[in-house]
Amino acid sequence: MIARWVKSNENLYRTAKLLRDIGGFPMRQPGSLTRMVTIWKIYTKTMLPPIRLFNICDAVESINRRGIPGDLVECGVWSGGSIALMALWDLRQNSDRRYHAFDSFEGLPPPIPADNEVFESFTSGGQGSIVSGNLTWTGLCQGDGADTVRAFFSRVGVPQNRTVLHVGWFQNTVPAATADIHSISILRIDGDWYDSTKTCLDHLYDVVSPGGLIIIDDYGTFSGCRKAVDEFREQRNIEASIEYIDDGCVQFAKPANNEQSSSTNIVNATLS
Numbered sequence: 001m002i003a004r005w006v007k008s009n010e011n012l013y014r015t016a017k018l019l020r021d022i023g024g025f026p027m028r029q030p031g032s033l034t035r036m037v038t039i040w041k042i043y044t045k046t047m048l049p050p051i052r053l054f055n056i057c058d059a060v061e062s063i064n065r066r067g068i069p070g071d072l073v074e075c076g077v078w079s080g081g082s083i084a085l086m087a088l089w090d091l092r093q094n095s096d097r098r099y100h101a102f103d104s105f106e107g108l109p110p111p112i113p114a115d116n117e118v119f120e121s122f123t124s125g126g127q128g129s130i131v132s133g134n135l136t137w138t139g140l141c142q143g144d145g146a147d148t149v150r151a152f153f154s155r156v157g158v159p160q161n162r163t164v165l166h167v168g169w170f171q172n173t174v175p176a177a178t179a180d181i182h183s184i185s186i187l188r189i190d191g192d193w194y195d196s197t198k199t200c201l202d203h204l205y206d207v208v209s210p211g212g213l214i215i216i217d218d219y220g221t222f223s224g225c226r227k228a229v230d231e232f233r234e235q236r237n238i239e240a241s242i243e244y245i246d247d248g249c250v251q252f253a254k255p256a257n258n259e260q261s262s263s264t265n266i267v268n269a270t271l272s
């Protein structure tokens, strides 16, 4: 009841959330106060912890400093906070990138057997039988609707003419979008499940620019997501080292042609 009341007042909710998380912000990092000012704008619209929000700023600075071409893409945006941060941080660098937000805007589809522990608890929780490939609304992890996210973007200054909302299941929207997205500098995948993650890698990895960053939010959290990433890397012989941002989120850099590179080296080298 109190929690619902706090959430209904955006400024109160933002302040309460910030006070709760303040210890998690790496405040000694140079430029952290400027980052906090931007993070403040999107803070009620993301479920990401502070370290992953700072990682987004690092990643955007890194691709801009290295001149890596391509749009910024997030698959799994929930209420839009993390893709808005990517866009707002990028706008400081005077780029002409577009920002792509993929989501059902209705929450998660059902997990499948490859999602192991989640699939088991989902089915044993009596949440219905699941037919693989038959995507239906589960009510899990539902953020704001697409119109509310659009209104949030314009309120915080994410330019409408450079932003594309891809509304629907990844399994439909991601393959269709490859006709329009020709290069990506950051591919951020935050879709929790095996099939959601795999669909995005299968269809979007090939248009990530060499040196571009692939960030997987749930690698350490959900075994289905990890399986999708590991299988994909094995199929494609990707040896670029995986860098842990925290226990759950990882990133790796797409190697420059015929080169295996480490995102740690790329990001660190360009931050110094």
Ligand SMILES: C[S@@+](CC[C@H](N)C(=O)[O-])C[C@H]1O[C@@H](n2cnc3c(N)ncnc32)[C@H](O)[C@@H]1O
Residues within 6 Å of the ligand: 045, 046, 047, 048, 075, 076, 077, 078, 079, 080, 081, 082, 083, 102, 103, 104, 105, 106, 107, 108, 109, 141, 142, 143, 168, 169, 170, 171, 190, 191, 192, 193, 195, 196
């Ligand atoms: C953990 S939330 C994303 C959190 C978000 N990045 C943030 O900043 O808070 C996962 C999102 O992925 C979306 N999602 C997962 N699988 C999907 C699929 N197959 N198609 C469409 N949306 C999907 C859900 O609707 C949900 O909004």
